[in-house]
Amino acid sequence: MRRIAAALLHHPVVDRQGRVVTTAITNLDLHDIARSAHTYALEAFFIVHPVAAQRALAERVQRHWTLGSGARRIPDRTAPMSMLRVVSSLDEAISAFDTDAEIWTTSARRSPGALSFDDARARLRCEGASVLLVFGTGWGLCPELHARATAHLDPILSPRSDGYNHLSVRAAAAIVFDRLMSL
Amino acid sequence: MRRIAAALLHHPVVDRQGRVVTTAITNLDLHDIARSAHTYALEAFFIVHPVAAQRALAERVQRHWTLGSGARRIPDRTAPMSMLRVVSSLDEAISAFDTDAEIWTTSARRSPGALSFDDARARLRCEGASVLLVFGTGWGLCPELHARATAHLDPILSPRSDGYNHLSVRAAAAIVFDRLMSL
Secondary structure, eight states, X not given: OOOEEEEEEOSSEEOTTSXXXXXXXOHHHHHHHXXXXXHTTOSEEEEEOSOHHHHHHHXXXXXXXXXXXXXXXXXXXXXXXXXXXXXXSHHHHHHHHOTTOEEEEOOSSOOTTOBOHHHHHXXXXXXXXXXXXXXXXXXXXXXXXXXXXXXXXXXXXXXSTXXXXXXXXXXXXXXXXXXXXXX | OOOEEEEEEOXXXXXXXXXXXXXXXXXXXXXXXXXXXXXXXXXXXXXXXXXXXXHHHHHHHHHHHHTSHHHHHOGGGHHHHHTXXXXXXXXXXXXHXXXXXXXXXXXXXXXXXXXXXXXXXXXXXSSOOOEEXXXXXXXXXXXXXXXXXXXXXXXXXXXXXTOOOOOOHHHHHHHXXXXXXXX
């Protein structure tokens, strides 16, 4: 299996109107996605935020679960929260993880040439570069990030006839990890 | 496809020591699981809590997203939050959904005779009774609930060698819906 990590981007992402924005950190994203990433044997989970005060918040939440009272109260969260790494940009995440890593982006929208989950699952089981799975907050990653990626994963499609598809990023990340990494 | 709904129980569930307890509602469970349930075409999502003040809290969160400022700000959440039904017990959920519904319980632990996800997926596509998928908060559903169920779903297993498996109930519900209901 290739080395795999995930990154949650708060910038550059788009809002409902497609404008590039910076979103605020949602505390629960940190431990929900860290627990999912750890359960599915990812190596690291990067929280990417350009604002120092927001990174300090993420680090404080991390310390609560790794060193503070949270670690004593719910020790099962210590291991996943220890794999969390708070960085200021996607480039910093790549430097910290593996400078040769491939970027695989995710989206709730279809795009031409996207990688199917079956193919992605098979690719991860062949030898190759490390993979950084990138998730966007807000209304998703900005188009430039997809253009820069080695692969763009298929969206998670709804079985509904109206195509409703508004999963939280926490739910989407859990499903992506399960589709790619489950036994 | 059979009619399917989900229920999130806050009582009777167990704590780390296996004692039967009542957990508090986590606001984010409501809209995360509702969005996942709606995306995967479930018919209803029941929040089960025996304490009236906690039910009132859940109903206030629901109104925020269906009638209040949340509905105007993020209209995509209105449909999933409209399928949320706040009840005091599992029996009340069954009465409101379908008195002939089968109860299918979920757990993070293995149990003998559990239903595999492949078999569960196939069963849902055959004619049969409605199915209520039941998820527990805290450290999971109390044993009596599993004993009462028609089926007990296999746990979501980790590919890790140490078997770490501490998904949030939000992540677990998303993965279960995806495994059972995805296209």
